[in-house]
Amino acid sequence: MSTNVVDVTKKFGDFQALYDINLAIEDGEFIAILGPSGCGKTTLLRMLAGFESPTSGTIEINNTAVADASFSVPPEKRDVSMVFQGFALWPHMTVADHIKFPLRYDQFAAYELKQNMSQRVGDVLEIINLQDKGEAYPHELSGGQKQRVSLGRAIATEPQLLLMDEPLSALDAELRIEMRREIQRLHQITGATIVYVTHDQGEALAMADRIVVMNKGRIEQVGTPEDIFYRPETEFVATFVSKANIFRGWWEGDAFHVADSSVVLANVGTTDALKASGIYALRPDQIELTDVALNDLTAEVLTRQFQGKEYHYSLNLNGQTILVQRPFTDVYEVGERVGLRAVAG
Ligand code: ADP
Numbered sequence: 001m002s003t004n005v006v007d008v009t010k011k012f013g014d015f016q017a018l019y020d021i022n023l024a025i026e027d028g029e030f031i032a033i034l035g036p037s038g039c040g041k042t043t044l045l046r047m048l049a050g051f052e053s054p055t056s057g058t059i060e061i062n063n064t065a066v067a068d069a070s071f072s073v074p075p076e077k078r079d080v081s082m083v084f085q086g087f088a089l090w091p092h093m094t095v096a097d098h099i100k101f102p103l104r105y106d107q108f109a110a111y112e113l114k115q116n117m118s119q120r121v122g123d124v125l126e127i128i129n130l131q132d133k134g135e136a137y138p139h140e141l142s143g144g145q146k147q148r149v150s151l152g153r154a155i156a157t158e159p160q161l162l163l164m165d166e167p168l169s170a171l172d173a174e175l176r177i178e179m180r181r182e183i184q185r186l187h188q189i190t191g192a193t194i195v196y197v198t199h200d201q202g203e204a205l206a207m208a209d210r211i212v213v214m215n216k217g218r219i220e221q222v223g224t225p226e227d228i229f230y231r232p233e234t235e236f237v238a239t240f241v242s243k244a245n246i247f248r249g250w251w252e253g254d255a256f257h258v259a260d261s262s263v264v265l266a267n268v269g270t271t272d273a274l275k276a277s278g279i280y281a282l283r284p285d286q287i288e289l290t291d292v293a294l295n296d297l298t299a300e301v302l303t304r305q306f307q308g309k310e311y312h313y314s315l316n317l318n319g320q321t322i323l324v325q326r327p328f329t330d331v332y333e334v335g336e337r338v339g340l341r342a343v344a345g
């Protein structure tokens with residue numbers, strides 16, 4: 001069983017929000033859809049939920065077509081739950097009421113769950129760690145607790161497909177990191193397929209089995225977090241996910257000739273796809289700083305930041321700002337000229 005997006009495009013009037021989207025999601029997978037604001041993540045998620053239909057192409061859930069250009073199964077008739085960007089809680093309803101709501105009204109709630117509703121509410125409260133908050137109202141809860149209620153409501157009916165649209169964006173930085181673990185645990189306990197939309201690289205890399213990187217309505221790359229981080233196939237993925245520095249020039253085998261110079265850099269793990277685009281992408285940890293005399297590619301130190309085990313440098317390379325991370329033993333001063341060399345990160 002799998003969920004498939006096949007040749008999907010989406011237009012809003014003259015504006016095309018999605019182009020040629022193809023994606024096969026395996027049962028039980030945790031998929032992150034990662035990309036900057038406006039790239040089409042929410043539109044794609046809303047199509048899986050049934051709030052939007054494709055302009056062309058097909059959406060399949062459990063190998064059954066649920067939408068194409070001519071028909072769309074409405075959201076309540078899909079075995080799908082969505083967690084929205086805000087918490088979307090009802091102020092006059094208790095935590096337990098929020099969990100009961102889909103059990104009462106969702107057609108996909110199994111008969112056993114409906115019959116044993118108070119048992120199911122208790123189980124869900126335990127999963128979301130709010131055992132003693134069943135009778136509390138939203139205004140009595142912290143941000144993290146509200147977020148757990150909205151997760152609990154989404155999993156109450158044991159949906160096969162759980163859609164989350166930037167569910168942590170309303171929380172402060174520390175709580176966001178903590179909630180990553182809760183969502184991972186939720187995935188382990190429920191076994192549900194999760195499609196998780198985020199613009200936060202750290203969230204996607206930390207939680208997902210596979211990441212779909214989107215840019216301007218298109219999929220740039222699909223892969224494991226390790227693939228996406230270490231083996232980017234496009235300039236966009238290299239800069240957006242790995243914060244890589246981009247050098248212009250041309251490849252000759254494993255030698256990269258830097259444009260407008262006689263400098264040649266050694267290859268430290270560039271994919272063929274990225275080579276074909278004629279750039280060299282080096283993450284901040286893939287650049288070594290050396291004495292000027294040892295190197296033809298030289299730059300001036302602009303800033304240095306102490307980060308515990310590392311220093312983070314910014315350098316001026318002929319007008320281009322280069323970011324470099326070095327171990328705390330590599331100390332260079334602001335204003336100093338240093339050589340740059342590619343090293344395996
Ligand atoms: P993201 O979630 O990645 O920030 P969205 O999917 O919300 O992006 O939006 C993608 C693009 O489609 C944006 O340019 C947005 O303005 C546009 N868009 C989304 N929904 C509509 C709509 N209902 N009508 C017109 N344009 C829309």
Ligand code: MG
Binds near residue numbers: 038
């Ligand atoms: Mg969005």
